[in-house]
Amino acid sequence: MKAVTLLLACALMASAALAQGTINFTNLKPTKQQVFDADGKPLKGAWAQLHAGKTADSMVPVGPPVAFFDDFKEGYYTSGAVDVGFLGLGFFQVWAWKGAETFDLATQIGKSNVLQLRPGDPRLGGGPELPRDLIGLESFSLERVNEPIEPTELKITGSTVLPFAFTFTTAKGVTYEVQASNDLMTWGVLKKMRETSGEAKFTDHRKALFTRQYYRVKQTE
Incomplete structure (x- = not known):
């Protein structure tokens, strides 16, 4: 049973x-x-x-x-x-x-x-x-969706007078990263900027740490 x-x-x-x-x-x-x-x-x-x-x-x-x-x-x-x-x-x-x-x-x-x-x-x-x-x-x-962002052509104008500053053209609604490097290999982010005026200005107020400093602007989103 x-x-x-x-x-x-x-x-x-x-x-x-x-x-x-x-x-x-x-x-x-x-x-x-x-x-x-x-x-x-x-x-x-x-x-x-x-x-x-x-x-x-x-x-x-x-x-x-x-x-x-x-x-x-x-x-x-x-x-x-x-x-x-x-x-x-x-x-x-x-x-x-x-x-x-x-x-x-x-x-x-x-x-x-x-x-x-x-x-x-x-x-x-x-x-x-x-x-x-x-x-x-x-x-x-x-x-x-998830489409890559179309690159924006940048026009950068700078000055060697301290503090170092430069301006670059911007596109509406796009975020940019200003990055710096002393060897063109390792890059650090200094500032994120989102402008709508068509032009942005960045000023590097840091004390000079290296004999040479390189800058670049990278479009992120």
């Missing part, structure tokens, strides 16, 4: 472990909702990943990222059934990115509309449900 009870308990535990909802993670049939890059072209060389949660603000990545097709199906992806880790009504969203292996480092990113639906339930009698399609998914485009 103990053996039968133990087997029954194991069977129930195994059934509970398998009872997780599934989603058919694709934007091919039946939704046919293409994804586009920041230039409006069908997305390729990019990744998509499903996010899911019981509430809209608790969604987390589920399943591995899947690559977009690079052939005649550009703008589409498919990975089959994805286990979302829960049953019942939930929230779902597709994240897509390009330019890096992760969403956070990518140079183009985008998110779909948020869907509310029930994943497929494998516990139903008469056979499990098929993975649920992302019905209601809408087409979307990526946006550019």
Whole structure:
């Protein structure tokens, strides 16, 4: 009797472990909702990943990222059934990115509309449900982020009279670092400056520590 009870308990535990909802993670049939890059072209060389949660603000990545097709199906992806880790009504969203292996480092990113639906339930009698399609998914485009800053041409004018000072042209909304070195190898930051007037002036009030001192202005953001 103990053996039968133990087997029954194991069977129930195994059934509970398998009872997780599934989603058919694709934007091919039946939704046919293409994804586009920041230039409006069908997305390729990019990744998509499903996010899911019981509430809209608790969604987390589920399943591995899947690559977009690079052939005649550009703008589409498919990975089959994805286990979302829960049953019942939930929230779902597709994240897509390009330019890096992760969403956070990518140079183009985008998110779909948020869907509310029930994943497929494998516990139903008469056979499990098929993975649920992302019905209601809408087409979307990526946006550019994390782009390198375009360099700004600087015009520097200085004087050898102590304290040493120089001026340089600035671009609106850009931060600059004034750096100094005595060997052109190691540079230290003297000051960060953010000007909007088109010109900035820096004065080095330090006492002379070396026979030669080099300066440079570096654009940081």
